[in-house]
Amino acid sequence: MHKWTRGAALALAVGIATAGCATVKSGGSAGSGGGASASASPSPTTSSVNAGAYHGGIKISYQGFGSFAGVQQVVSAFNKKYSGKYYVTATSVPYVQYAALLSSALSAHNAPDIFSGSFTPSVYYARMGLTLPIAPILADGGINPATDFPASEWNSKMLVNGQHYSAPQAAFGTALFYNKTLFKKAGLNPNQPPTTGAQVITDAKALKKAGVKYPIILGVGKATQDFLYPSLVYQFGGTMGDPSSCTALFDSSAGIKALAWEKSLIYTYHVAPVGPSTGEDIAQFGAGTEGMAFLPAINQGQFLTSLGQSKFGTAPLPEIGGNRTDFLGQNYIWVFKNANDNAAKLKGIGLFLAAMYKQDSVPLATQGGVVPSYLPALSSTAVRNGPYFAEQDAMVKTGRLNPAIPNWGTVTAVPLYDYVENALLNRQSVSSALSEAKTKTDQLTSTLPGCSK
Numbered sequence: 001m002h003k004w005t006r007g008a009a010l011a012l013a014v015g016i017a018t019a020g021c022a023t024v025k026s027g028g029s030a031g032s033g034g035g036a037s038a039s040a041s042p043s044p045t046t047s048s049v050n051a052g053a054y055h056g057g058i059k060i061s062y063q064g065f066g067s068f069a070g071v072q073q074v075v076s077a078f079n080k081k082y083s084g085k086y087y088v089t090a091t092s093v094p095y096v097q098y099a100a101l102l103s104s105a106l107s108a109h110n111a112p113d114i115f116s117g118s119f120t121p122s123v124y125y126a127r128m129g130l131t132l133p134i135a136p137i138l139a140d141g142g143i144n145p146a147t148d149f150p151a152s153e154w155n156s157k158m159l160v161n162g163q164h165y166s167a168p169q170a171a172f173g174t175a176l177f178y179n180k181t182l183f184k185k186a187g188l189n190p191n192q193p194p195t196t197g198a199q200v201i202t203d204a205k206a207l208k209k210a211g212v213k214y215p216i217i218l219g220v221g222k223a224t225q226d227f228l229y230p231s232l233v234y235q236f237g238g239t240m241g242d243p244s245s246c247t248a249l250f251d252s253s254a255g256i257k258a259l260a261w262e263k264s265l266i267y268t269y270h271v272a273p274v275g276p277s278t279g280e281d282i283a284q285f286g287a288g289t290e291g292m293a294f295l296p297a298i299n300q301g302q303f304l305t306s307l308g309q310s311k312f313g314t315a316p317l318p319e320i321g322g323n324r325t326d327f328l329g330q331n332y333i334w335v336f337k338n339a340n341d342n343a344a345k346l347k348g349i350g351l352f353l354a355a356m357y358k359q360d361s362v363p364l365a366t367q368g369g370v371v372p373s374y375l376p377a378l379s380s381t382a383v384r385n386g387p388y389f390a391e392q393d394a395m396v397k398t399g400r401l402n403p404a405i406p407n408w409g410t411v412t413a414v415p416l417y418d419y420v421e422n423a424l425l426n427r428q429s430v431s432s433a434l435s436e437a438k439t440k441t442d443q444l445t446s447t448l449p450g451c452s453k
Contacts, residue, residue: 046101049075049090057085058345060352064116065095066331067170067298067370074359078352086348099410106130111336113349116169119158122334124406126165127449132335132346133163140350143167143357152397153330153373157243157404166332167353168373173395174227174326175297175369176200178313182291186210193292193313197261197320200292204271207291214290215271218262219281220421222413227327228294228317229420232258234400235321240412241403246451248441250416251434254321259423259430261320266424275425296329297392300369304387314388316395328399330373371396406448415440 049072062075068090075090091112093101098117105111111130125131138145145154145167153168180190186206194200200216207215219225230240230250238254241247249255265272282299284290286306294317303312317326333356335349357374368387377383378393386392402408419437422428428436445451 046094046097047092049092051075051087051089052079054087055083057082057087058348060086060088060114060345060348061112062088062090062114062116062352063093063112064114064331064333065093065098066116068092069370070359071356074355077359078355082348082351086351088352106336109339111338113338113345114333114335114353116331116333118402118409119166119168119330119332120402120404120406120408121410122166122332123160123404123408124449125334125336126160127406130337131165132337132341133165134167134333134335135164137335137346137350138167138353140347141352141354143350143354148357148375149373150375150396152328152399153401157401160404166334169331169333169356170370170372171328171330171396171399172297172370173328173392173399174231174317175295175300175391175395176315176317177285177293177295177299177303178315179285179288179291179307179311180313181288181311182207182210182212183313186212186291190313193315194318195315196318200318200320201265201269201271204265204292205269208271212289212291214273214284216265216292216294217276217281217284217290218265218272218424219279219293219295220276220417220424221278222417223279224281224295225417225420226409226413227296227329228262229258229417230400230402231294231317231326232261232320234325234327235317235319235323237322239403241405241408241445243404246405246442246445246448248412248416248438248445250412251431251438255434256430257321259420259434262420263424263430267426297369297395298329300388300392304368309387314391316391316398324398326395326399328396328401330401405445406451408445411444411448412441414444 049068071090075088078086078088099121102111102115122131135145145164149168153171154164158164158166176193178193183190183203186203186209188203188206194203204215218228233240233250233255236254236257238249238252238258240250242249266274281290281293282295285293285295286303288307288311297314300314316324333353357377369392371389371392372378372383383389405411416437419428419433423430423433
């Protein structure tokens with residue numbers, strides 16, 4: 001079984017937290033994040049969108065990780081419309097290498113003009129003074145954040161030094177996926193998934209009694225716990241961290257209750273196996289041998305393909321704590337400062353962002369699991385008729401973003417989810433695991449810009 005080692009995870013977080021921009025200021029060479037080679041050239045898994053022939057004009061580069069659904073069409077249409085005036089190139093970069101690639105590009109003064117990624121990395125780059133306030137750029141394209149973005153994704157919690165440096169692009173909640181065929185086998189209603197923690201346990205017991213091999217698998221890796229555990233913390237009335245002090249708060253009574261509930265599925269109710277390998281919950285659910293899984297909604301597309309709509313069911317995360325809140329995954333867009341910036345170029349960036357929001361929202365929604373953050377698109381028939389849109393929309397409306405602590409999602413993954421695994425394997429008590437995870441997380445965040453203790 002392959003597991004993410006604590007040493008490798010630590011290298012990833014420290015690489016992202018300290019390698020890239022700290023060296024830019026001094027002019028030294030950039031380090032690498034997560035063991036990835038810090039190279040400005042594309043990696044084998046980096047893919048570029050066909051932008052067509054260059055016919056002159058101001059060049060604008062766009063990069064990002066996550067969905068690139070519809071980007072080909074947006075770029076082609078934009079370059080055709082503004083031929084001779086603006087020319088956009090677009091490149092998809094792998095999540096595990098984005099920090100190293102950006103680090104190298106920044107050191108070489110060759111950063112992309114636009115980047116799309118998770119929210120908290122944008123806080124890091126903003127605090128380092130490497131990105132531009134984004135509201136004026138959006139205005140150049142005719143986008144009004146106050147009316148065009150959800151308040152939950154554009155509000156005071158997203159401010160850095162009093163300004164917005166990133167704009168929301170898309171979001172996806174934490175889902176309950178369930179196998180309708182296995183529910184029928186257990187005598188359960190395939191159209192009524194559990195809505196409470198108690199019902200999860202009852203249904204899991206029924207699945208086990210019916211001979212289902214895996215009623216539930218609690219994934220031990222970041223792909224699962226990065227969504228499930230914060231969701232449970234919020235449901236039990238807690239929070240993950242305090243942006244004003246960059247302090248981890250997941251060791252609270254709510255955090256302990258959240259992890260204890262997970263652990264009870266293994267050792268009290270015996271409906272989840274001990275020690276699954278990393279990603280085993282995703283693999284087994286896709287193979288049709290697992291009754292229920294708690295995963296990011298963005299996995300919906302692959303399960304629709306592997307199981308088919310007759311077997312695959314999805315719903316918002318059940319109310320396991322005191323409310324239906326869940327963790328919200330998201331992509332945000334930010335604009336790096338570059339030496340050749342001028343009014344005309346920034347105007348072009350604004351126009352391209354407007355094209356992205358107005359043209360790319362439908363492909364984002366219809367690929368399954370992702371809800372675009374551009375409000376005008378959400379009223380369109382094509383979006384609202386997307387697969388399981390009502391369930392996705394419910395997740396997004398009740399979801400909560402990571403705290404605005406630089407690189408929070410990566411830094412917490414270093415100690416937190418290794419210690420969560422320790423607790424789930426009975427190597428440590430829940431309270432001891434979370435206490436140690438908090439100490440190590442606070443040590444890491446203290447090295448981040450604006451977070452010195």
